[in-house]
Amino acid sequence: MVFRVRPAGGLWMAGDNYDYDLVIIGCGVGGHGAALHAVGKGLKTAILTGGDVGGTCVNRGCVPSKALLAASGRVRELRNAHHLKALGVTVDNVKYDRQAIADHAKNLAAKVRSGLENSLTGLGVEVIPEKGSVKGPHEVQAGSRVVRAKDIILAPGSLPFVPRGIEVDEKTVFTSDGGLRLDSVPEWLAIVGSGYIGLEFSDVFTALGSEVTFIEALDRIMPTFDPEIARLAERLLIRPRSIDYRTGVFASEVTPGIPGEKPVTIKMIDANTKEHVETLEVDACLVATGRVPNTKECGLENVGVEMDRGFVPVDERMRVLTKKEGVEVVPNLYCIGDANGKMMLAHAASAQGISAVENIIGRPHAVNHNAVPAACFTHPEIAFVGLNEDQAKDKAKAEGFELGKSTGHFRANSKALAEGEGDGIAKVLFRKDTEEILGVHVIGLHASDLIQECANAVAAGQTVRELSYMVHTHPTLSEVMDSAFKGAVGIRTH
């Protein structure tokens, strides 16, 4: 690989008669991360945005949802008279302006989107507002023209999955796309699916006054979370709120309503017997049943790639493979982010983008997905890295080691108590023989920030003993982690 120096004030020159060294299809956080790294490494780079700079995360995902969670979280806190009284604070008559909260989310997305676009153009990435598809090796159809690139990265992201039988009008029956617009605060909202999106939206809508009914296909609520954390989450995020739920049922038929005139109807069937069990009439319904890859129009058939339920098969270096189980790498073609199905998270997408570029410039690299943290931004938050307890138990059994578990408690933490937020735990799962950390799960105030230390430790291969000797600031929430680490190696903290 030859590294080139950008000519002063000029454009990069691509080598070997290519228009670009690298063309990226899709300008979400994955494509953006890849583009910035590529120009930093001297590659003449273009990114095809399809007119949607920022993609899901910025426009319809992380950014607006966190804005709604921040605003609605304040409403919940200020309306919690009992909690505030314990701190000696009285607040009367807390009101909110629905449209102003919706505008906060919309304006934040616009601000982040513009910052993201400026960072690309400022660094010399060519931003092309066309849709792109792979036409053949080194060739990308970009709107009406064909561009040639030495390497191509696909980053087309994902779309909401809507199960058969559910009719979405994005007004009374909406996906997260419609929900984020906060067009109304329904009195009674059904949420189909109790994963990340369902939980975060239940936090927003109950804070603003809605009653929520979860409809979950699997046999327990929050089935994608560590079982102990899910039980605690039920105690903290479900039971004290106006939320009820059904498990083991599918929403088999959902029909939109007319606000103020006709309710939304939801027919439910038993997940096993498929027999009708109940019909609900509610004011609105959020469909939060997962996401599907947005790869239909990427032209992968032109290079002989067989997708797996729409996901693009890749190896650990993000190189596209002809088949899921195939060994053939498609030369000079990479796929990152939600579209490859490895981990549907924004920071995973950008890490994969950087990794793909490293591989392109001849420095072999693989993202360690075991060390990628995840967080659900409810109040309180849930965060984790690595294996859950069931997975860790299975691994211990299969590999014949003893599983260690140590728990720190927010109720024993001075800072959490000062905040009046003593609910929650942090648990560390580790191998007793090597003291390797297998997984960490936190539910409690600022769990999403607390998990980072653990993710870094897993990435660096630090043992729980090494972490137990690290010094944590007093009084901070990080001492919840400290007590879990110390407990793992028999050091008492209280």
Ligand SMILES: Cc1cc2nc3c(=O)[nH]c(=O)nc-3n(C[C@H](O)[C@H](O)[C@H](O)COP(=O)(O)OP(=O)(O)OC[C@H]3O[C@@H](n4cnc5c(N)ncnc54)[C@H](O)[C@@H]3O)c2cc1C
């Ligand atoms: C409500 C919600 C909240 C979320 N919150 C979080 C969170 O808090 N933290 C977190 O880590 N993750 C969160 N996520 C997930 C996160 O948004 C995704 O993991 C992330 O956006 C994936 O990035 P990506 O670059 O792979 O794809 P995307 O962000 O989906 O971007 C892909 C882009 O490519 C474009 N595109 C598609 N096809 C073409 C084509 N042929 N030509 C040109 N462009 C094309 C798309 O229009 C889109 O702009 C959330 C998701 C949702 C829905």
Ligand SMILES: NC(=O)c1ccc[n+]([C@@H]2O[C@H](COP(=O)([O-])OP(=O)(O)OC[C@H]3O[C@@H](n4cnc5c(N)ncnc54)[C@H](O)[C@@H]3O)[C@@H](O)[C@H]2O)c1
């Ligand atoms: N904070 C975050 O990082 C964050 C926030 C939101 C979304 N996301 C990402 O977006 C993706 C999608 O989120 P999600 O919550 O939609 O998906 P999810 O996979 O987390 O949860 C979907 C839930 O819906 C249930 N389900 C599926 N079909 C059903 C049906 N017909 N009837 C009833 N229940 C059904 C599933 O059992 C599951 O519990 C996630 O993979 C996540 O990575 C991340």
